[in-house]
Amino acid sequence: MEFKHILFDVSDEIATITLNRPEARNALSQEMRKELDVVLPQLKEQAGNEIKALIITGAGRAFCAGGDVKAMQTRSPAAEAGRRRMRESHNRLYDIANLELPVIAAVDGPAAGAGCNLALAADFIIATPRSIFMQAFGRIGLVPDWSGFFLLPRIVGLQRAKELVLTARKLPAAEAKEMGIVYDIYPEEGFMERVREFAGRFRHASTTAIGLSKNILNQSFNLDHRAMLEMEAFAQAVCGGSEYHQQAVQRFVRKEPALFNWEALEEEAASGKAAAE
């Protein structure tokens, strides 16, 4: 597929979306939004079949600078127009956060404003030491958008969410890791290879089990205990009937190694790296 402001690629069952406007630090353009809307239905369609994981990253030395502030200068200040423009993003934002695939944001450089919240919509954020996260909205008199109100307090708790939003301060990668925003920090050299290796581990997993778990966890904080038990019952009924589960049980009974074993995959990655060195 040919796009103007993103790159999209699927190889070895890993899909990669690259925000590709490096001269503007990958700030979100109209084209980028529309192109994401073209890619998302394909990801939803192929999740678990041709595609087992998604990586979202930025071209050049930034992840995403967020909304295009220059474009804001020419926008109508009318509340109706602003609300309409925001609501155009809702399906996209909901779909990104609820893709039934592991989604990994590979953040090398700044992730600011809506760019920071795009990263939060991923399941895992992997950063480099130079990555910076920033709820920059307050600096231009705006409130967090792109789902920040929903995702941020769920990840860092209420007081830290308020701190990051109200101060609009820059959060370095190491501190973001302490807060639970960043899952891991990899060196800049070989960054994308290591992220691909991480994403590739999920090729061995049951995408059904991963997708259902993700869907339910995403709703956990706003549902009551009974509702979560009902969801769990439905989800397990679906998983129990899956081919993957049947096979995994057979292997277990025959004392064969598990199909999906995180410790083994970590060891394999570590020894592969040692061999390369």
Added chain:
Amino acid sequence: MQLTDLLFDVSDGVATITLNRPDMRNALSEGMREGLDRIIAVIKEDAGREIKAVLITGAGRHFCAGGDIKAMQQRASATAEQTRRRMRRAHNRLFDLANLEVPVIAAVNGFAAGAGFSFALLADFILATPRTRFANSFVRIGFVPDWAGLYFLPRIVGLQKAKELVFSCRQFGAEEAKKLGIVHQILPEESFLEEARAFAGRFRDASPSAIGIAKNALNHSFEHDHRTMLEIEAFSQAVSYGTEYHRQAVDRFVGKEPPRFNWEAFEARAAE
């Protein structure tokens, strides 16, 4: 304003509420409760105009010891209905305190226990000194957490930690509270109030409307689903786009002028 057990002052855009009953470690009195209600009405009216931030602190060496246990002894014969009615009188106060549309900073010097601990949790930022101690001490006297502690504590520290602090009633210090996300920053004792005021003063340069709306939305995030939060975000941004502050900030950005509200610049200045 004629106040009992409280001081209230507004200067340079920062409103300061001082719990002023130092001989009782600022335990909550009837006069304090009634005075808070009047102060809150003033702050709601002036929020974003004369008042850009609120600082809450305690006179003397402590923040607040919570409910007045001596007064509880006199209330020992109260029926469940009477107690419930008395508790419910606090509801508007507690909701208003937590949802004032300005940043609220609790400067917790010394002890914050029971309702005093819950009181601090109503703030957006808790600043502490190395001497600060917290305790969720209700269970020790056969009570459950009040002053909205059951609501805020798990939202700040997570469910398991909240249970531990509630069940054990144990005291914990500023360092641990910072690790738990309860304390934002630990400041030296000598310059505590001065630095806390400077911290609050930073918000003078922010957009009062963006801060107020963002706080309001975050406070309710956990009980809404994703779609609802997106709808709230769309309404919020629609209002924000039309503000003078935003228009000016965009012009400054495009004109490559420094932003008015720049946390890193404040921190660099504070470090000097």
